[in-house]
Each structure stands twice: as C-alpha cells, then as structure tokens.
Amino acid sequence: MATSDGAEALSEQYENFPYPPRDPADETQRLITGSPSQLDELNHYVFGGRRDFSKPFRALVAGGGTGDAAIMLAQQLADTGGPGDVTYLDLSATSRSIAEARAKARSLKNIRFLSGSLLDVSSIAPGPYDYIDCCGVLHHLSDPAAGLQALRDVLANDGGMGLMVYAPYGRTGVYQAQSMLRSLGKSSETPGDRVKIAQAVLKDLPQTNWLRRNPLVGDHLNEGDAGLYDLLLHSQDRAYTVQEVNELVTGADMKVVSFIAPFAYDPTLHLSDPKITERLNALPWIERCAFAEQLTGSLKTHIFYATKSTRKGKSVADAAELDLAPILVGLDPKQAATALRQSGQLNAELEGLKLSFPVSSEECSVLELMNGSQTRQELLNILTVLRTDMTPEAFDTAYDRLFRILNGLNLAFLRTP
Template structure:
C-alpha cells in the first residue's frame, strides 16, 4: 500500500489504535436493532433524499470510508442486501468492527485497512460513499474528497460530515490550552485525562463552553482525546464547504437537516430584515442562517459529482413535473394536537444532533398531511381534496405548502425517474 499523508497520517493512525473511535461497544443497542434510532449516512429510511428519482432498493454498493469501530456494521444491519466495503486507517477499529459484525451475524461487509487517499486501489466504484468525520482530519481534505469522487458512480451520492466552525469554538480554545501543556494522544495518561475533564467541567461562567456543554458532555477517554487532542482538526463554515465541493468536481445535493440552513425556518423569519434576506441567493441564505444561529458544530450533507443531472436530485416546486411528485413523511415525524388548542395538528421532527422543527397546521393543511402515504402523488391528493373546477387553485396551494414542509424537513419526494447515464 502506498503511504500518503506523512507524519500527520501516522499520528492520526496511532491515536485511533490507542483510542478507537467511536468508543467500541460489545453489541448494537436495542433501540438501534428495533429501528427506533438509525445511523448517520444510511439511506435505509430516507432513500429518496439521496435518489428521489429512483425506486427504493437495498442492493447498493456502499463504501464506508473511515468506518471506525461500528459505523459499517450499523449500516449493514440497516441494509442487509447491500454490498459494503469498509476501510479505516486503524487496525484496532477494524478489529472491533469485525467482532461486532460477528456478534450480530452480519456477513455483507468487506473490511480493509487503508487510507481513503488510496481508495482507487480497491478497483471498484460505489452507489454511496459514507464519510463521516474523516475529511477534516486530513492534511489536505481536497485530496481526500477528490479520491472519493474517483470511485463514486455518476448517479451516486456521498453522505458527508464535517466539523462546524462556530459550534466548536470552545473546543478549539481548550485544544490550544492542552497543546500548550504538552498533552498528546500518544503520551496522555489517565491522570492527565482526569485533569483535562476537570478543567473543562469547571470552565468559567462566561466561557463559550457553558453555551455548548450539552453538546460536549461525554467524558469517556476516547471522546476526550478525539475532541481535544486530535493532531489534525479543521472546522468548516458553509462557504468553506461549498468551496471544497467546487474545487473537487462535486456539488451539494442538500443539507441533511436543511431547516437549520434556511433563514425562513429559523428565528430570522420574524426579523425586520427577513424579506431582504429572502431575496439573496441560496448560498448567501445558508451562510447567514449559520452565522445567526452560531451553534452548528457538525455539518451533515449529501454531495454528488458535478456531472450528475440536477433534475435527478433537485426539487422543482414550480415545474410541470410537480403534480407527479409522490410525497412521503419523514420516519421521525410526530403528529399531535395543537398546543394552542386550535383546530388542526402540530407536526414535528426530532433528529439527533439538531434542535427539533415544529409547525402548527390549520385544518386544511392537516387534511393534506393525512393523505401523504408515500403512494399518492400530488395529483392524487388534489383529486381527493379539491372541489371540481378548483384543481388549478389547489395545485398552486400545494406547491407552496409542500415546499414549506420540505424546507422544514417534514417530507421527502419521489420524482419522475431519470438517469445521468
């Protein structure tokens, strides 16, 4: 295997050999096995987020690049018909993953110790590449993403996670402190780790950590080392991510939890400047939403090759095809009585890593949502609800309403089938 990445790659590998990440588990949790929780990047329940123009299927070729101690096993558990290749720098992490797979009788994973920079040596390509929390640990993230692009099929998707700059401000303050004290993953002792935790727990009242302590409250040794002692850690803003994609022949498909990136879905919608913000292009709106919230510590997003046809993944709520879109409710959507006691319903989604989105629906909106079953098209819903002669008015109404539901992460759509091939 060719060696790339030099001293940094060696230091990262050494860290994960000593402190496998995420912290290994003996078995998958009951919540995971029952389907109550999922794993980041897996399309088992949100297939049409990745491929809205395709019929749902499970026989995917998947690469988990930087599989850690369990991500590939979780993915295989969710997609037993998939063919999964899992790579990682750390042999220790791979050994833990193999043990976990054997514990659950999972056999559809091929494990290989290697750098993602060498991924072309696999000699194959993939429908889906999952790379969560890896690129920001490379000396040159562009080289890593370019290598992954080289094995992604034209109609394929990447599920990526990169650290967020503003939500991790306290992390970098403590990293600087511990670096000045001479701590490193290869020499840190149990007493050192205990002292580090004591320092973090007792940060002054005005320290940024006090705003983020709910995000960074796991003090297991593997977590502390990965958070505060990692030898290579580069955070990203929205513009940084877009520049990274542009420089490597990639495009943003969408943010996974996109309501956090649209000003109209946040507190900005009620502000005096909201109309002016809404006139900006989407890139500027995403950047403003991130700056205003100032709390995104991890960016989860989907990306694809820049030669994939846009209408295989982009939603067009104003086009002629919209009437044939088939809406489906997100798996984590809840429906309750309105808290204000008014007629209608209140819907919400509660993802890990982000605050829940909630929306109060009036009676008409609730009736529309009640017909969303993953089989009826927009045209079918119009036929079921609209009086004769008012179909055009109903279509106009549903264009706006479904766009809103989509922005708030309440629905996905299956769209007419197309291919980039």
C-alpha cells in the same frame, strides 16, 4: 498502511479510543439511524427519489469507524431485499473489529470490511461506487482536499456523496480548549494520561469560559473518554464555514446539492421584516446558507450531499412531481396527524433552535396519508374525494407547505412508491 497523512497520531487515537463508542450487544435492541446516508434520505438528495434498490447498489463508507453508517446502510439495503452492498474502509483495526462485531450481531452479509487509508482507496477498493459516506473524517486529514479528491475518483458519474465536517460557530470554546490542552501536553504521555490532564482542567473551568458557556457541545461530558478525546485532544481537527465547505467541494469539481437539515440553513425563518426576506431571497443559495450559519451561531457540523459537478439530471427530488410519494422518517403518519390536529402547531428543535409552525386541518389530512406508498397524484385523488371541502388548489397549497416544513426539518423525503 503508511501514508503522507500524519496517519500515525490519528491511528494511535482511534486504536485507543474507537469513536463513537459502541457495544455490539446493543444491536439486538436498536438500529442507530441518522444523517447522512439513511436510505430514503440519500435517495431523495442524490437520486431524485427514483433509485431502484432492487438493482445493484454499491456504497462505500470511508472512515467507517465503529460502524454507524455502514451498519445502518447495510441493514436498510438488506431490508429492501435487493443486492445492494457496502464497503467499509478505516485505518483503525480496533474500530473495524467493533463494526464487524455489530454486523455479525445483525447477521448482515452485505458488508465488505477493509483496512487502509481512504487516500489509497483507488488501489484498495476502486469501485466505482454509487454512493459514498464520509462522515467526520475529512476534517481530521492533513489534506482534506486530497481526501475528497480520492473519494471523487471512485464515485460513479451518476452517484453522490453524503459528508459531514465540523462547523466553527456551534463549536465555540472547543478550539480554545484544544489549544490550552496542547500547551499542557507532553509528547511522552499516553492517551490515558492526556485524558486525566484534560479532566483536571475541565473540572475547574471558570464560569466565563466559552466551552463551559456553550450548551451545544457535550461530547466531553456525555460520551466517555473517547468523546472527550475526540472533542478536545484530537491530533488533527479543523472546522469549515459554509463558504469553506463550498470551496472544498467545488475544488474537487463537485457541487453541494443540499445541507441537512435544510431549515438549519434558512435565515428567512428567523427574520420577520419583509425587506430583509426580499434581500435574503435575492442572494445565491450558498450565500443564504452562509448567512444562516452566522445568524444562528448554532451549527456544530455541516452534513451535506454532493455530486460531481458534471452530473446530469436532477439529483434532489422535486415535490412538484406527481409520481413521487412522500415518506416520513421517525414519525408515524396517523399518530403525527392526530397530535397536530389537537395542538394545531408543529413544534421542533433544530440545532438548539426552537421552531414552531401552525398546521391547518387540510395539512393534517395530507400528513395522515404520507406513508411512502401513495404518490402526490394519488393523495390528491383520494383527498379531494374524502374531503368535499378540499379543492385541488387547496390540496396543492397544503401539500406544498407541509412537505416544505417536514423536509426542512428532515422529517420527510420523496421516493417512488
């Protein structure tokens, strides 16, 4: 479909180098999961942990590419046994065919595949949608604000979005390299020729070059030609600071409800002087996030959830609520508790930063039971009986601190059991 979006150059790229590169045969081995849009994660951040997936749930994956989010979401919705479905929309026919083959390999029947621009979504597939995923797409549009507005137009009033756009500081060196390669490029060249020219430059980057010195960026080294093209030869690519994300989102009459992972946006984890912590805590949340982005310099992307600014009620689940159950993601509660009892220390790496938290015996007891089926109230009842030394106050302290750490690292969410 012809749009005013400079879609032709984009189209040429994604027809030649569908991104990310995926082989449908791998679907029998593993499900790729990630942020945004894992079901428990989006439920936590958009629906206060209270979405009932046995009711109809309509999701749109805008710019679905080779299918990661559409496949993950459709599989996780199918696993609930509910009627939830996913609409996949992309400009690239090659990417769509890979995504369709992945769905077929999994026998998923709950994805509707559509071709076209997300700018035209209200005529192609008007929704409304309870949830929209748009990951790694808006920053490639000539008018990202128009793209976000087009998506907002098809979002249900009580729904939300999971988005990802590039961030500048963790991508230090990328834009200099893009600029160098643009100045060497010839318009008559094929995408394959452009990759060869880029490789010839990359192999001789001087030691001082910012891309060479940036250990956080590796798609050009690890993701084949498609990774190199997407990172360094993209026809249209811009990065957003936290403040720019906020301006983009508020400009569409929406609000950012959380960045992922929350601890990557918390500067107080790194600065020990209480005077500084006090000043940071006095800042509006978005300014604290902006401070963290500048402090760490490690963010390559911003993953975030957003709702309409008129959205009523809580969108982010509240750990204080007694009828919500904590669920770990990517961790087995028993194994994790055993490991932490031995080490006394939770070590994590977040966006290239090493973080470490001491963990108490009470916290290990709470962790062991975080299996998504027991509410905070039930955990309190069980643990104050199981452990005679655990008072309700000690439980509250352990639960609140442990959940804050695990959620901050994107390892735990809340849901109704």
